[in-house]
Amino acid sequence: MRKRLLIVATLLIVAAGIFFTLPSLLDRHMNSVESPAPYPASQAATRLHDTLLIADLHDDALLWERDLLKRYDYGHSDLPRMLDGRVGLQVFSTVTKSPRGLNYESNGADSDTITLLAMAQRWPRATWSSLLQRALYQADKLREAANGSDGRLVLIRTRADLTDFLRAWNEDPRRVATLLATEGLHPLEGQLANLDRLYDAGFRMAGLTHFFDNEVGGSAHGLKKGGLTPLGRQVIARLEEKSILIDLAHASRPLMDDVLAMATRPVLVSHGGVEGTCPGTRNLSDRHLRAIAATGGVIGIGYWDTAVCATSVAAIVKAIRYTVDLVGLDHVALGSDFNGTIHAPFDVTGLAQLTDGLLGAGFSHADIAAIMGGNVQRLLLASLPPG
Numbered sequence: 001m002r003k004r005l006l007i008v009a010t011l012l013i014v015a016a017g018i019f020f021t022l023p024s025l026l027d028r029h030m031n032s033v034e035s036p037a038p039y040p041a042s043q044a045a046t047r048l049h050d051t052l053l054i055a056d057l058h059d060d061a062l063l064w065e066r067d068l069l070k071r072y073d074y075g076h077s078d079l080p081r082m083l084d085g086r087v088g089l090q091v092f093s094t095v096t097k098s099p100r101g102l103n104y105e106s107n108g109a110d111s112d113t114i115t116l117l118a119m120a121q122r123w124p125r126a127t128w129s130s131l132l133q134r135a136l137y138q139a140d141k142l143r144e145a146a147n148g149s150d151g152r153l154v155l156i157r158t159r160a161d162l163t164d165f166l167r168a169w170n171e172d173p174r175r176v177a178t179l180l181a182t183e184g185l186h187p188l189e190g191q192l193a194n195l196d197r198l199y200d201a202g203f204r205m206a207g208l209t210h211f212f213d214n215e216v217g218g219s220a221h222g223l224k225k226g227g228l229t230p231l232g233r234q235v236i237a238r239l240e241e242k243s244i245l246i247d248l249a250h251a252s253r254p255l256m257d258d259v260l261a262m263a264t265r266p267v268l269v270s271h272g273g274v275e276g277t278c279p280g281t282r283n284l285s286d287r288h289l290r291a292i293a294a295t296g297g298v299i300g301i302g303y304w305d306t307a308v309c310a311t312s313v314a315a316i317v318k319a320i321r322y323t324v325d326l327v328g329l330d331h332v333a334l335g336s337d338f339n340g341t342i343h344a345p346f347d348v349t350g351l352a353q354l355t356d357g358l359l360g361a362g363f364s365h366a367d368i369a370a371i372m373g374g375n376v377q378r379l380l381l382a383s384l385p386p387g
Contacts, residue, residue, distance in 0.1 A: 023120050027064045028074040030341040034311050039350030045359050049352040052369055053088035053169060055376035057300035057333055058249070058271035060183070060340040062138040063095045063114075065121040068145040068153065076338035077348040079145075079153055082176050085348040088169055089156075089376060091205060091270065093181040094138040095340075096131040099212050104281045104306060107221050109186075109212040132194055135187040139180055139201040146178065153178060157202055158387025162380055179380070181247065181270065184210035184219075185235060192234050199242050204384060206239055207247040207270065208232070208255060218252035220282040227254035228262075236262050243385040248292065249282075249300075249335070256288055266296035266383055271335030273307030274299070276322045277315075280306055286326060293327035296382070298375050300335020304342035311345050317357040320371060329367055333375050 041049065061068060061077055071080040082090060100111040118127045118134065126133040146153045156162050156177045165177045180203045188194045198206075208214075213222030216232040228236065236259060239246055246263065247270045248256050259267060269292060273283040284292075284299065292299060301319045302308065308315035323332045338348060346353055351372075358368045 023065055023117055026117075027066070027339075031064075031075045031339050032343045033076070033347050033350075034343065034345045037347060037349050039346050039353050041352035041356040042359070045356035046352055048359070048365055048368065049086055049355040052086055052355070053166075053173070053373045053377070054086050054351055055089035055333065055373035056087060056338070057091045057268070057298075057335040057376060058181070058302075058340070059090055059092050059336060059338045060095050061338070062092050062141050063117075064339060068142070069149055075347070076336070076344055079149065079176060081348045083152070083174055085351040086173070087176055087348060087351070088173060088373060089177040089179070089380075091179045091181050092138075092142055093183045093205075093207070093270070093340075094135045094187075094203075095183050095210070096134040096138075096187050097184070097210065097212075102211055104221055106223055107212045107219070108223055109214065130189070131187040132189050132197065135182055135198060135203075136201050139203065142178060142180060143202065151175060155180070155202060156380075157204060157385070159381055159384040160387030162377075162384060166377070179204055181205035181207060183207045184214060184250070185216045186210070186214040188215065188235070190215045190231065192231065192238060195235065195238050195242070195244075199244065203244065205245040205247055205268075205270065207249050208235075208259070209250050209252070211250065213252075217255040217258070219250055219255075220252050221250065222252065225252040225254065227252070227258040232258075233262070240265050243383060245379075245383055248288075253285075253288070256291075260288075260291045260295065263295050266298075266379055267292055268297040268300070268333075268379065269335070270300045271302045271307070271337045271340075272300070273302055273309075274319050274323055276326065277319045278307065278309035280309075283307065289323060289327050289331075293331040296379070298331050298333040298379055299323055299327075300333045302335050302337050302342075303344045304337060307337070311343055313345055313353050313357040316345075316354060317361050320358070321361055324367075324371075329370055330375055330378075332371050334372060 099107040146155045209219035211221045217228045218226035
């Protein structure tokens with residue numbers, strides 16, 4: 001009997017070990033690159049890149065149990081590698097729910113894989129059953145990282161915060177501003193009042209949907225793919241009132257139409273592609289590109305194959321060129337989707353290769369500075385709460 005109990009105990013320990021190490025294995029496997037660092041670039045591109053403040057609109061690193069302040073040899077980014085890549089401003093998104101069998105065409109909201117991930121990564125028990133608590137926990141992770149970074153990671157909540165950061169960055173660029181976003185508003189849990197809790201936690205950008213329809217509206221990947229719900233219309237009004245940027249990444253086309261009809265402030269897409277170079281369920285039509293630009297917003301071009309139809313710098317540059325030619329230079333930005341379970345051409349240290357690609361495509365130094373970060377700076381300085 002004692003031997004049998006020992007065997008059972010041993011098996012339980014082994015099973016627990018596998019369960020708790022699985023997230024790291026998934027992270028390594030699912031956040032991959034086409035080729036490892038270092039990433040060579042031309043001398044002209046390297047010189048230009050070293051003058052830029054890079055801004056990226058979407059990174060899901062907070063989902064994974066990595067320390068943002070430490071350098072890793074897997075995943076796409078962390079503070080040391082962001083500094084090497086010349087990133088000066090990074091939007092970090094919080095992922096709170098993901099359906100089983102996730103696909104780009106049709107997903108229900110009746111399953112979730114993040115619950116097991118939260119358990120395996122030893123997140124607080126409250127996060128196991130609450131999407132709001134998952135968002136707040138990831139916000140806490142970013143805040144704690146900023147507090148422990150000796151001023152190298154700076155959480156931005158207001159226009160004044162960003163102005164102060166840019167002044168400090170010009171004196172010493174070895175620092176990164178961060179902004180909090182939520183990937184979908186299902187963390188509201190159907191309650192408009194929870195938007196105030198997200199705002200108080202530092203969220204300043206809100207994706208409306210992710211891979212499934214929610215209480216706010218339809219997803220490009222949902223079952224109904226509808227427009228704004230009655231609650232959704234209240235949410236849009238409150239987001240504008242609180243100066244939280246509205247992100248249409250993953251939104252269904254009827255949802256985009258409804259939001260654009262209501263919007264009185266700039267609207268953006270944090271990460272995605274364009275139909276003009278890569279047809280696909282969530283990639284933006286020319287009509288929607290023009291409508292987003294007309295609000296004064298920006299479109300963040302992603303780095304993965306479903307967004308740009310290849311895993312290459314050339315494909316990213318092609319999508320950027322198409323969008324610039326269609327809606328103008330001021331409305332194009334970077335939206336990597338780093339650490340969002342994508343296969344990218346490089347990790348964040350390889351961004352000079354993108355600068356190189358833009359130079360090769362005939363963009364001027366001023367154009368590249370705008371695309372790589374200037375347009376996002378301008379949008380945030382115009383749109384964040386004044387402070």
